[in-house]
Amino acid sequence: MPKKEQNSTHPLVFYRAYRPQRFADFVNQEAVKQTLQNAILLNRIAHAYLFAGVRGTGKTTMARLFAKTVNCVNPKKSKTGIEPCGTCESCTDIEQGKSLDLIEIDAASNRGIDEIRELKEGIKFAPVKTKYKVFIVDEAHMLTMQAFNALLKTLEEPPEHAIFVLATTESGKLPATILSRVQRFDFKRLSSRDIVKKLKDIEQKEGIDIEPQALHHIARLAEGSIRDAESLFSQLVAFSSDKKITLDEVEQIIGSIRFEKLHEFLSHLVKRDAAASIRYLAGAQNQGLQIYEILRLATTLLEKILVLKMDAGYVSELEQEFSEEERKQLGELAAAFDQQMLRRLIREFLAALPQTKRSALPTLPAELAILETFSQ
Numbered sequence: 001m002p003k004k005e006q007n008s009t010h011p012l013v014f015y016r017a018y019r020p021q022r023f024a025d026f027v028n029q030e031a032v033k034q035t036l037q038n039a040i041l042l043n044r045i046a047h048a049y050l051f052a053g054v055r056g057t058g059k060t061t062m063a064r065l066f067a068k069t070v071n072c073v074n075p076k077k078s079k080t081g082i083e084p085c086g087t088c089e090s091c092t093d094i095e096q097g098k099s100l101d102l103i104e105i106d107a108a109s110n111r112g113i114d115e116i117r118e119l120k121e122g123i124k125f126a127p128v129k130t131k132y133k134v135f136i137v138d139e140a141h142m143l144t145m146q147a148f149n150a151l152l153k154t155l156e157e158p159p160e161h162a163i164f165v166l167a168t169t170e171s172g173k174l175p176a177t178i179l180s181r182v183q184r185f186d187f188k189r190l191s192s193r194d195i196v197k198k199l200k201d202i203e204q205k206e207g208i209d210i211e212p213q214a215l216h217h218i219a220r221l222a223e224g225s226i227r228d229a230e231s232l233f234s235q236l237v238a239f240s241s242d243k244k245i246t247l248d249e250v251e252q253i254i255g256s257i258r259f260e261k262l263h264e265f266l267s268h269l270v271k272r273d274a275a276a277s278i279r280y281l282a283g284a285q286n287q288g289l290q291i292y293e294i295l296r297l298a299t300t301l302l303e304k305i306l307v308l309k310m311d312a313g314y315v316s317e318l319e320q321e322f323s324e325e326e327r328k329q330l331g332e333l334a335a336a337f338d339q340q341m342l343r344r345l346i347r348e349f350l351a352a353l354p355q356t357k358r359s360a361l362p363t364l365p366a367e368l369a370i371l372e373t374f375s376q
Contacts, residue, residue: 014202015230019061021095022083026065027226028194029058032185036066037081045070045132046183047158050140052171053187056225060104060138062187063165067102067134068094070163071127090130101127101134108139113146120154123162132163140166141173148175155181189224191320192216198226199233208237210245217250217258220321255290259326262297263333266305269345269370270336277370281363291362292353299349301330306342308334344373 020026023033032051039045049066051059065084069075073088084091093099105119119135127133137143143151155164155178166182168174196219203210218236222229232254236245239253247258261284268276284294307314308330318327348369355365 014234015227027198028190041082048155048164048182050182050184051167055169056227057187059167059187063136070132071130101130104136106138107142113150116147116150133161134163136165138167140168141170152177190226192219193320195219195229208243211247214245214247214250221256257289257294272374274374278367292356295366302346305334309339348373
């Protein structure tokens with residue numbers, strides 16, 4: 001099981017406190033884990049990797065874990081893979097953020113050619129204590145073109161002791177010349193089921209009492225990001241005086257909305273009942289719920305309903321995200337909705353979303369979107 005980091009800045013920052021320190025602790029990403037472990041076991045380590053995927057899926061954590069394992073003095077090998085020992089000086093230095101041979105660069109704030117030139121100078125020197133000097137470039141797509149060109153020369157002729165890991169949420173923004181010189185690993189969104197499993201582990205370790213429906217709601221709000229789910233969980237525990245959390249409290253504190261209430265909203269829409277839909281939004285606002293979140297989540301559900309409308313077999317792909325009753329309700333809505341109206345609603349809601357976020361009257365863009373859809 002993942003252990004708490006010794007340098008966690010606050011006991012309630014769960015995504016730091018329970019950051020995986022072994023491959024076995026990682027939630028999902030099985031293909032990435034297995035391939036990296038095999039590369040270490042077979043001593044076929046490349047000098048440049050690209051970890052691509054949406055935020056919060058473990059790219060930087062996997063890069064640190066990879067750095068720890070390749071430099072571990074006494075790694076533990078088994079039939080299923082290899083793990084860092086966690087006790088040697090190299091492992092503990094990396095866990096505590098003290099390793100001189102693990103260099104992390106945030107390209108979002110250090111994106112220019114000067115920073116890359118400085119990195120190139122540092123590459124020339126051999127590792128201080130370990131076999132490899134590992135450079136992690138986070139948000140790599142933020143680098144300037146000059147910086148990319150400078151980095152390219154280093155990737156073309158890297159020293160034997162250097163390993164690069166580029167992490168990005170937008171791999172399409174990386175030049176083809178860079179992409180051609182890295183081994184690419186794609187990190188997928190986590191299912192709600194996997195996220196709930198991780199949150200239950202934290203719940204047990206922290207002595208928290210949270211309703212199962214609340215856990216599932218947090219997992220759905222995270223949209224595949226384990227980091228976002230753990231951050232939301234931390235926020236809820238911080239607001240709880242007795243470590244007891246209900247679904248109602250999740251809605252009130254985060255300003256989110258549960259499936260049952262969204263289903264009520266969608267039921268008004270499928271009946272083309274504009275008055276009931278608008279009353280619903282007004283009532284939600286009076287309850288302190290965020291209209292932006294209602295519209296965003298409703299649009300997400302409408303997209304799934306549209307796919308169900310075109311392919312009933314898609315319901316099996318929703319098993320890890322929705323309960324049996326919820327899948328049944330989505331199927332019923334798919335059967336009831338007119339496909340043309342579904343497409344119009346999705347388009348209108350997508351257009352209204354950015355306006356809702358900055359409007360002095362948050363319900364107005366959503367109300368206009370509903371009236372516009374039903375007038376066609």
